[in-house]
Amino acid sequence: xxxxxxxxxxxxxxxxxxxxxxxxxxxxxxxxxxxxxxxxxxxxxxxxxxxxxxxxxxxxxxxxxxxxxxxxxxxxxxxxxxxxxxxxxxxxxxxxxxxxxxxxxxxxxxxxxxxxxxxxxxxxxxxxxxxxxxxxxxxxxxxxxxxxxxxxxxxxxxxxxxxxxxxxxxxxxxxxxxxxxxxxxxxxxxxxxxxxxxxxxxxxxxxxxxxxxxxxxxxxxxxxxxxxxxxxxxxxxxxxxxxxxxxxxxxxxxxxx
Amino acid sequence: xxxxxxxxxxxxxxxxxxxxxxxxxxxxxxxxxxxxxxxxxxxxxxxxxxxxxxxxxxxxxxxxxxxxxxxxxxxxxxxxxxxxxxxxxxxxxxxxxxxxxxxxxxxxxxxxxxxxxxxxxxxxxxxxxxxxxxxxxxxxxxxxxxxxxxxxxxxxxxxxxxxxxxxxxxxxxxxxxxxxxxxxxxxxxxxxxxxxxxxxxxxxxxxxxxxxxxxxxxxxxxxxxxxxxxxxxxxxxxxxxxxxxxxxxxxxxxxxx
Numbered sequence: 001x002x003x004x005x006x007x008x009x010x011x012x013x014x015x016x017x018x019x020x021x022x023x024x025x026x027x028x029x030x031x032x033x034x035x036x037x038x039x040x041x042x043x044x045x046x047x048x049x050x051x052x053x054x055x056x057x058x059x060x061x062x063x064x065x066x067x068x069x070x071x072x073x074x075x076x077x078x079x080x081x082x083x084x085x086x087x088x089x090x091x092x093x094x095x096x097x098x099x100x101x102x103x104x105x106x107x108x109x110x111x112x113x114x115x116x117x118x119x120x121x122x123x124x125x126x127x128x129x130x131x132x133x134x135x136x137x138x139x140x141x142x143x144x145x146x147x148x149x150x151x152x153x154x155x156x157x158x159x160x161x162x163x164x165x166x167x168x169x170x171x172x173x174x175x176x177x178x179x180x181x182x183x184x185x186x187x188x189x190x191x192x193x194x195x196x197x198x199x200x201x202x203x204x205x206x207x208x209x210x211x212x213x214x215x216x217x218x219x220x221x222x223x224x225x226x227x228x229x230x231x232x233x234x235x236x237x238x239x240x241x242x243x244x245x246x247x248x249x250x251x252x253x254x255x256x257x
Numbered sequence: 258x259x260x261x262x263x264x265x266x267x268x269x270x271x272x273x274x275x276x277x278x279x280x281x282x283x284x285x286x287x288x289x290x291x292x293x294x295x296x297x298x299x300x301x302x303x304x305x306x307x308x309x310x311x312x313x314x315x316x317x318x319x320x321x322x323x324x325x326x327x328x329x330x331x332x333x334x335x336x337x338x339x340x341x342x343x344x345x346x347x348x349x350x351x352x353x354x355x356x357x358x359x360x361x362x363x364x365x366x367x368x369x370x371x372x373x374x375x376x377x378x379x380x381x382x383x384x385x386x387x388x389x390x391x392x393x394x395x396x397x398x399x400x401x402x403x404x405x406x407x408x409x410x411x412x413x414x415x416x417x418x419x420x421x422x423x424x425x426x427x428x429x430x431x432x433x434x435x436x437x438x439x440x441x442x443x444x445x446x447x448x449x450x451x452x453x454x455x456x457x458x459x460x461x462x463x464x465x466x467x468x469x470x471x472x473x474x475x476x477x478x479x480x481x482x483x484x485x486x487x488x489x490x491x492x493x494x495x496x497x498x499x500x501x502x503x504x505x506x507x508x509x510x511x512x513x514x
Binding site: 036038124125126128129131132133134135140 | 306309310311335338339341342343345346347349350351352362363366367368412422
């Protein structure tokens with residue numbers, strides 16, 4: 001096969017998908033900001049995305065903080081820089097690991113569930129049924145999920161940050177011989193507002209991406225069990241790639257120069 | 258001369274290279290039950306989805322009570338579509354909602370009826386389709402196929418629509434339950450003067466519920482006449498379909514199937 005044709009088809013497919021996603025998001029936001037609103041749907045999404053993700057995000061955060069403290073110690077003790085460990089842990093967790101790992105975990109848990117639920121609703125004509133019942137699917141199904149992702153992931157990341165720092169604190173005080181007060185003082189001494197703001201901004205961007213990918217792939221799921229399976233896989237894979245890509249872009253915007 | 262409730266003119270719809278509707282014309286008379294027959298994949302579902310606004314035709318005109326509804330973002334068009342109810346082939350019940358919440362969905366989500374009153378009206382509508390109050394709090398997954406169809410019918414008629422669409426209402430049901438559904442449809446349309454547009458290939462159902470019959474073939478309405486003429490239609494295509502013969506002018510490409 002002609003390689004130019006392959007490249008051309010790939011570029012065209014990418015552009016078509018990108019255009020489709022932008023049009024989908026614009027439609028959802030454009031319609032979703034006008035009434036009617038569906039408070040029960042918003043509440044359900046806040047619970048699904050936020051509350052029910054707490055265990056998995058918390059577990060990820062505590063072990064990440066603990067491993068970070070342990071790894072930093074084995075490296076930093078070689079040149080007597082152990083006192084930097086609390087700062088390294090808090091900056092790594094707040095600026096990078098908290099939002100990125102929470103985003104990836106929520107993409108696996110919530111993004112997949114959104115794609116599977118909406119895909120099944122598409123296949124069983126439940127989305128068509130909404131239209132016949134004078135209810136806009138974008139207002140009822142999509143907007144609550146987008147808003148849920150946008151609001152709940154930053155809140156999850158606040159919790160993840162606290163738990164991650166606690167994980168490092170526990171290892172440092174119980175295993176590595178740090179004093180409790182000394183560790184906490186060093187944790188907060190060099191932490192700046194911008195570190196927290198950048199982490200939470202990333203979380204909001206990742207939350208929106210996870211919800212958008214879950215909704216888009218589920219909403220346009222192909223027929224049959226295979227179609228729903230493909231939609232679910234695509235939702236998780238594209239959300240994960242976009243999280244890592246946008247992480248670099250947001251970091252560049254906040255900290256370059 | 259009967260009044261035309263739905264006027265369909267030159268409606269075309271294609272999916273990629275697959276031309277499904279190629280200029281379909283049909284008049285649905287007010288207060289009458291019109292049944293569209295045709296083989297699998299001939300575009301029957303696409304036709305009613307175009308009328309309901311679930312799909313947008315590529316060309317043509319669809320008027321309800323003289324109001325153009327194609328591309329209809331106008332208040333008038335939305336109001337006309339709000340007068341329609343639909344029973345989907347698989348029921349398309351919202352599986353996360355209880356039976357009464359499904360039946361009262363339009364009341365609570367589009368008409369602003371409070372939940373206690375909506376529940377009362379849902380239970381009353383369930384009674385009209387032969388279901389007791391005890392099913393109101395069940396989930397759709399806890400119902401048999403026949404009961405799900407009846408709940409779907411209750412949802413379609415709960416807001417007292419002017420027009421009801423039935424998509425393969427008896428598919429997948431045993432003969433007795435199919436007869437129960439046919440009787441419910443007949444009673445709903447005849448007693449309440451509702452206009453009905455049904456698509457099916459169940460000839461027993463056609464004889465039970467139709468006033469007039471239209472046959473869709475090759476993307477167009479090929480034949481249209483009273484149900485009494487169905488056994489002597491004077492058309493080889495209709496004869497072949499009604500009698501269910503493999504031989505005739507309608508060719509089924511077995512290899513392609």
